Amino acid sequence: MEHDYPEQPGWVRLPGYEEDPRYPHGADYPGDYRRGAGARVSGVRRVRQASNWTAALLIAGVAAATGYFAHHAPPAAPATSGVTSVPGGTAATGAHKPSLSGPVATTSGSGVTVRTGPGGTRIVSYRDN
């Protein structure tokens, strides 16, 4: 197997490194072992390269997806008409803005208040404020 790291002073190879256990150090290796070792080394290299490419593609994919969703996030409250009933205790996300026609409050020096009475009649009351 190829060295992964440069040899460093003081490093000691583990017993059996680059040796086939069937052929201890000093014995003659048959020719097919050499071929097998070469194929193993190249196979390991291909697998390692493939892993590196896979990792790079994964990183690039995640980055691209993050960027996409950051710029195309769905709105929290889509603008449509009508009023959605929201259960108490939950946020009004998704609730729709109401459209009001008549006055809901009055500003006046005399505290005029307007409310709707029976039959839709408009009741105007005055109070000092």
Next chain:
Amino acid sequence: MAAMGPGYRDWRPADVGATAVGVAERDALGTTARVVVWPPNWTGRVLAAVDAELALLDKQASRFRDDSEISRLHRALTLPADIGEAPLRRSGIVSEGLAEAISVALAAAEWTGGLVDPTVGGALIGLGYDRDFAALPQGQAREAAPPGPGYVPGWQSVRLDGRRLRLAAGVRLDLGATAKGLGSDRAARAAADCAPGGGVLVSLGGDIAVAGEAPLGGWPVLVSDEADQHGREPAVHGARQVYAPEEPPGQLVRLAAGALATSSVRCRQWQRGGRTLHHIVDPRTGLPAAGPWRMVSVAAANCAEANAAATAAIVAGEQAAGWLTAQGLPARLGARDGSVCLLSGWPAAVGGLVTVPATARMPAAPSGRRDGTGRPPEDFSRPARPDRVR
């Protein structure tokens, strides 16, 4: 409207002909408080938040409550008015809430050149407005003698440094020109926090603040005129106004942000010495303002500012239009003769959107004036002890 649940019995549901909002009213701060909420499901918790703010403001700033912080402060810090150069007597520590209310009042005084002045309290008492308005006897003269000018020491006689307050002798604070607006601002902010994604409108006697998301096109608000004393309906200078026969005279406008407040000399009136008096005192004379305007509505970034500007315009009289225009505040001024003047982009059309300035014109606090005193201040933010009341 949505059920308000237990604990909100003081609030009455109000029907405005729309189910998309929750509307409730109650008596508060000597006037009527109205809260409008969407979605209506939030109404209960919004009312609770508004209740807390109103109760706090009442305990802090009401001069009609004997146990309020400002009443205790008056008893302790002030002596009977001695006209002339009144020396600074004592200082005290007030609560953060009252300090804010006084700070806003002083900022309004500085901003308006003294046209609104929190030291008119003594003059109001002298004129007869010495209790909650509902408790004042109406329709009859309380005193035979005509009123004389009240003593207004001037807002410069009040020193506020953080929570430390110093008052000159005889100074009686009345925060009426800003406190209701401040209360609306506080309540609207607190209410909006309880209605995430929705919107709220808080009105204290017609001083309106909105927060959160407004309904489509804005909150519809009626700026209500009263027919003048001769029964004439208002006419509009430079704009056409249409009133439905069943509607009270006024103008429907829409408010999407900020605040809208109205001051009027036609409300809170009482009789004394054969004269009809009202609650807006001109600090320059110590008497009720006597300008040409009977009611002024102003839109602003916040309700304290709108409230102060509307009151200042009543007092300013002929100079009101120029001052409001210089401030860039949309305003609607109703004259005593029934005519109406629209300023600074106030919509002429019925149902028009009032475009509120994005930023406040009134400073958040008066320009700093630090002072010193050798006497340890008394803390008025704590409940009064009987031996401390003098």
